[in-house]
Amino acid sequence: xxxxxFAFIIGCIGLLIGGAEVLRSPDVSASIVxxxxxxxxxxxxxxxTLGALAGLLCERSGVANxxxxxxxxxxxxxxxxxxxxxxxLLIGVLAGMAVGVAMATLHAWLSVxxxxxxxxxxxxxxxxxxxITGFLSTEVVRRQALVGAGLLPALRIPxxxxxxxxxxxxxQQPIAWVALLLVPITHLVIFHTPWGLRLRSVGELPRAxxxxxxxVIRTRYTAVMIGGAIAGIGxxxxxxxxxxxxEPLMTNGRGFIALAALIFGGWTPAGAWAASLLFxxxxxxxxxxxxxxxxxxAQIVGxxxxxxxxxxxxxxxxxxSPPAAVGTPYEAD
Amino acid sequence: xxxGLIPSLAIVTALLIGGVIIWASGPRLDGPWFGIWFVVEAxxxxxxxxxxxxxxxxxxxxxxxxxxxxxLAVMVGFRGGMFNIGAEGQLAVGALASAxxxxxxxxxxxxxxxxxxxxxxxxxxxxxxGIAGLLKARTGAHEVIxxxxxxxxxxxxxxxxxxxxxxxxxxxxxxxxxxxxxxxxRLPDLIPGLHSGVILVIGVAVLVWFVxxxxxxxxxxxxxxxxPDAASYAGVNVVRRMxxxxxxxxxxxxxAGAVQVAGVNYRSTLGFxxxxxxxxxxxxxxxxxxxxxxxxxxxLFAALRTGATKLQFRTQISTDIISVIQALVLLMIAADQIxxxxxxxxPAQPEAVADATSTAAPVASSxxxx
Numbered sequence: 001x002x003x004x005x006f007a008f009i010i011g012c013i014g015l016l017i018g019g020a021e022v023l024r025s026p027d028v029s030a031s032i033v034x035x036x037x038x039x040x041x042x043x044x045x046x047x048x049t050l051g052a053l054a055g056l057l058c059e060r061s062g063v064a065n066x067x068x069x070x071x072x073x074x075x076x077x078x079x080x081x082x083x084x085x086x087x088x089l090l091i092g093v094l095a096g097m098a099v100g101v102a103m104a105t106l107h108a109w110l111s112v113x114x115x116x117x118x119x120x121x122x123x124x125x126x127x128x129x130x131x132i133t134g135f136l137s138t139e140v141v142r143r144q145a146l147v148g149a150g151l152l153p154a155l156r157i158p159x160x161x162x163x164x165x166x167x168x169x170x171x172q173q174p175i176a177w178v179a180l181l182l183v184p185i186t187h188l189v190i191f192h193t194p195w196g197l198r199l200r201s202v203g204e205l206p207r208a209x210x211x212x213x214x215x216v217i218r219t220r221y222t223a224v225m226i227g228g229a230i231a232g233i234g235x236x237x238x239x240x241x242x243x244x245x246x247e248p249l250m251t252n253g254r255g256f257i258a259l260a261a262l263i264f265g266g267w268t269p270a271g272a273w274a275a276s277l278l279f280x281x282x283x284x285x286x287x288x289x290x291x292x293x294x295x296x297x298a299q300i301v302g303x304x305x306x307x308x309x310x311x312x313x314x315x316x317x318x319x320x321s322p323p324a325a326v327g328t329p330y331e332a333d
Numbered sequence: 334x335x336x337g338l339i340p341s342l343a344i345v346t347a348l349l350i351g352g353v354i355i356w357a358s359g360p361r362l363d364g365p366w367f368g369i370w371f372v373v374e375a376x377x378x379x380x381x382x383x384x385x386x387x388x389x390x391x392x393x394x395x396x397x398x399x400x401x402x403x404x405l406a407v408m409v410g411f412r413g414g415m416f417n418i419g420a421e422g423q424l425a426v427g428a429l430a431s432a433x434x435x436x437x438x439x440x441x442x443x444x445x446x447x448x449x450x451x452x453x454x455x456x457x458x459x460x461x462x463g464i465a466g467l468l469k470a471r472t473g474a475h476e477v478i479x480x481x482x483x484x485x486x487x488x489x490x491x492x493x494x495x496x497x498x499x500x501x502x503x504x505x506x507x508x509x510x511x512x513x514x515x516x517x518x519r520l521p522d523l524i525p526g527l528h529s530g531v532i533l534v535i536g537v538a539v540l541v542w543f544v545x546x547x548x549x550x551x552x553x554x555x556x557x558x559x560x561p562d563a564a565s566y567a568g569v570n571v572v573r574r575m576x577x578x579x580x581x582x583x584x585x586x587x588x589a590g591a592v593q594v595a596g597v598n599y600r601s602t603l604g605f606x607x608x609x610x611x612x613x614x615x616x617x618x619x620x621x622x623x624x625x626x627x628x629x630x631x632x633l634f635a636a637l638r639t640g641a642t643k644l645q646f647r648t649q650i651s652t653d654i655i656s657v658i659q660a661l662v663l664l665m666i667a668a669d670q671i672x673x674x675x676x677x678x679x680p681a682q683p684e685a686v687a688d689a690t691s692t693a694a695p696v697a698s699s700x701x702x703x
Binding site for chain 1: 354358416418468471472473474475477478479481482483485486489490492493496497611614615618650651653654655656657658659660661663664667668670
């Protein structure tokens, strides 16, 4: 992750918020536009950041992960069920994490142990998550009439939360704070600890890592499972911070957008976080365009992040390259 | 026949596990045999719902058509070493384009208008898929990611057009959809209730088989799929074949959309494409990327989906049980070690391995990472 890329992404966010200010209808005040852009952006970015960090750990170890969506969806259901059954939101979050880890373990078992194609394995998990949560939500939740246990309360930083416009930044729900904390933590772990070095070596050149005495299989399992736990927190966001209920397919493709954010950010935590914010800003503009009286069609704004991801992937503006061993199962001699 | 053994066992095993789930979610009544009777009853309802009457059989066939088109689409991609996750988006743009030609052009005879509508759908899908193929071949941008992104771009494009210039402006319409296409843009019925797209899809399936296995172009495509480096060394234009594989894959998915417009819905509605992307991957994998396999698995998927309604009606078990069964089938197809372990089948024989490399997964996908 170069500083240039980070600056580019932040610039794009500024452009989107600035664009909203310039194009807003005169009836809507500038501070309302800024405040609601900011609040919506942060809200949308939380599951993306967590999903992207989950994918990052997985892919840095050399295991492609298109199953973030499935992991988050099943965790959203697990978190809802855990919280509704015990009436305890913290247990809900833990249940979400457990389900995330379970799905991740399946992914690791299929793609690391059985050496199934990693994209196929991800596809299996996505289809399975959609099927099982859909089935269980109708069978279990509706029959037993489980009611959600409510939402995690916002944690305010005194004084700062009362500031105009930027107030929402300092008044967020716990999972959003966790996402923010995990960005520097993941960065430190990946780039400044021996384990992180081992992880990256396994993702770049597993044979050399193996020769250096690193257990490739175990490292990949650990990375994928920690990723699953983070995706689990991301899933819990949907049912414990966004709405206090589970709906089939409620993650609505957010796991794939997280994957895009991961790539956009060049497989680095800071980059993935910035990209999540950018996608959040694009979404904020997308859903608020009408309310702000902005004459640009919302759907065209909505296309923007995906088109940019393709352009970046194709190397037109600043090429990104994935960990070298992503997609290749490791076969010990 | 040995090629069909693992998929058949996977289906049987998935249905058995599905039976346990149905038993577990069913009512608890007296008698030890009630549970088994209940599961039998449920599966009987499933079969009756899919093939029990003329109407339900027609319904199953109607559902098979888009599954077969998109299954073939993903299969052609796989054979060329490309993993097409974008069938959903390609189907959407195909449907949009063909609906547009279908309702704006009104003065042509059917013999010209209908082919024009179908070809427009093919072209739109081919462009949508071809972009991903070209980007992969030229820049190494992984097609899995670009096709996922193109799905979203396609979805937003559809939302924009269906709420804008292509929207049905009649006062009765409240949803994002096009007006109905002209009579001359509709596939004539083969028998009442069943459009002639069925003939088309069978023809296309035969054509795909012929091109892949009986022409030089198909040989080169499969060669690129198995080993692009070797293919390049042998003088194959890899860039062109990769683009071609994704282009044809997109074309078939686009045609699926066009046939749904011309044969079933007579219009394009926002979101009708959702779900085909992953279902088509499952169908291609279950069919082991052979034309006959894809035909059988698309019939199976269509029958499960069609029969599910009756299963739910009779047993109160949610239709989502079908998705669970499908996921189990796919799991055991992807990791056939599971099936080999359960049924004590030895590992694949060397001859079979050569065949399996091209069926399990896109071999070329790992060569440049993403």
